Amino acid sequence: MRRLFLAVGATLVVAAALLTWWHLAFAWLLVPLVVLFGVGLRDMLQREHSILRNFPLAGHLRFLFEAISPEIQQYFIERHTDGVPISRNHRALVYQRAKDLDPTHPFGTELDLYDKGYEGLRHSMYPVQALEQEPRVTIGAGRCTQPYEASMLNISAMSYGALSGRAIEALSHGARAGGFYLNTGEGSLTEHHLVGECDVVWQIGTGYFGCRDDQGRFDRDAFVERARRPEVKMIEIKLSQGAKPGHGGVLPAIKNTEEIARVRLVEPHRTVLSPPGHSAFQGPRGLLEFVASLRELSGGKPVGFKLCIGREDEFRALCEAMVETDLLPDFITVDGAEGGTGAAPLEFTDSVGMPMRPALQLVHRTLQEFDLRERLVLIASGKLLTAASLVRALALGADVCNSARAFMLSLGCIQALRCDKNTCPTGVATQDPELVKGLSVADKRLRVERFHRNTVRATLDLIAACGVSDPAQVTTDIFLDAESWADLGNPRPG
Ligand SMILES: Cc1cc2nc3c(=O)[nH]c(=O)nc-3n(C[C@H](O)[C@H](O)[C@H](O)COP(=O)(O)O)c2cc1C
Incomplete structure (x- = not known):
């Protein structure tokens, strides 16, 4: 990967330099290529990150995706019952209660009630009237x-x-x-x-x-x-x-x-x-x-x-x-x-x-x-x-x-x-x-x-x-x- 980067990078920079020499309008191409090539060279010379030494420039994608992975997880991947430490359904419940919105849930439970970890409550055949005021x-x-x-x-x-x-x-x-x-x-x-x-x-x-x-x-x-x-x-x-x-x-x-x-x-x-x-x-x-x-x-x-x-x-x-x-x-x-x-x-x-x-x-x-x-x-x-x-x-x-x-x-x-x-x-x-x-x-x-x-x-x-x-x-x-x-x-x- 290092050799490929050097070969491709150097070729592109030389080509852009020749085009710029031929006509100054091509400078817009030369400048970013030189910057990217410089970043890649720095990646190869630094000693902190092996991934950047081995994959100059391309290795930065890993850091980018890692930085945005929590957002990707939460916005695109997480299901209603997922999400740690607090599931999306439970977070939504708090938001609804905090905003005085209707906290009802449509169509039925999304939990697997036959799952070993399921925990519910037993209701009574004779429910009583709930207290109006909480007892202190x-x-x-x-x-x-x-x-x-x-x-x-x-x-x-x-x-x-x-x-x-x-x-x-x-x-x-x-x-x-x-x-x-x-x-x-x-x-x-x-x-x-x-x-x-x-x-x-x-x-x-x-x-x-x-x-x-x-x-x-x-x-x-x-x-x-x-x-x-x-x-x-x-x-x-x-x-x-x-x-x-x-x-x-x-x-x-x-x-x-x-x-x-x-x-x-x-x-x-x-x-x-x-x-x-x-x-x-x-x-x-x-x-x-x-x-x-x-x-x-x-x-x-x-x-x-x-x-x-x-x-x-x-x-x-x-x-x-x-x-x-x-x-x-x-x-x-x-x-x-x-x-x-x-x-x-x-x-x-x-x-x-x-x-x-x-x-x-x-x-x-x-x-x-x-x-x-x-x-x-x-x-x-x-x-x-x-x-x-x-x-x-x-x-x-x-x-x-x-x-x-x-x-x-x-x-x-x-x-x-x-x-x-x-x-x-x-x-x-x-x-x-x-x-x-x-x-x-x-x-x-x-x-x-x-x-x-x-x-x-x-x-x-x-x-x-x-x-x-x-x-x-x-x-x-x-x-x-x-x-x-x-x-x-x-x-x-x-
Ligand atoms: C941001 C944050 C700061 C906390 N600071 C303290 C603290 O100063 N003293 C303490 O005893 N517990 C602290 N806790 C723990 C909470 O008081 C509580 O015991 C724990 O989070 C369990 O409650 P929860 O599951 O409702 O968050 C903190 C929790 C959070 C999330």
């Missing part, structure tokens, strides 16, 4: 002087930094209008979260952003200053997140702007590392004492922690410590390994942590075993974006659900999969001011509120079809899957 879930009753009444669906942790300021502002306004909470993510509490005057859950990660000293250790005074703000309704300690459990975070220097540095209490324009584990406490007792101290420092607000389950024995040890010390969190957020992230190493995303459903079941049953279940609230997250997925989480023990990516979709996210590149085309997950400009807070705040309202309504309708009206009464009896009808046996025995 009280968090921190008995332990807190400022308990919180939560909606069944809320915005899961996403930091300012991972999301743009405008995206957070639209979420804040939407949450205020719909009466649900917005979790700040570990990137600290910012003006963008507060602008809509919604209920805020302040998340504290291992970097203690917004409540740290100059060594990166937990700082009580800085914590009190923010935790006592009236908008902050609850505090969540982040132990781990499903998409990257046990992995610390990196705030690259380029993203560490003056504004981000100010709210996170770090030096600007420097790379900031958050360690994988907490330095403010150690072990189960340490965690529970930290929870109790934050409750007191916050002025009696509910305090809980978020984790992705890894080792069952560690969770049991934590329950034992709760029983021994009688120090309990007000809530536990169980995040599934299928959860989303702005950026994470692929091995962590694909291979670490328990998915939400088994994790939720494990936590629910272990708490029951230790007689703790009724004393705290369980929050679940991990691909909860349809009403059916919410009902399944409630049946497995969740009292409250959080969603991150569904709310991103309601903001206009198109699953371009560029959250880690700062090039999100919809302005949702980028800090590039030119891209952020495209996101209209005035429009997207309405979509956030509508997505929440329509999803809660659909969830209450689905529960009612299963014969109960109160979400707290939903149990795993309503699950219908291939295994459950395998038990029905042979219809014509003998």
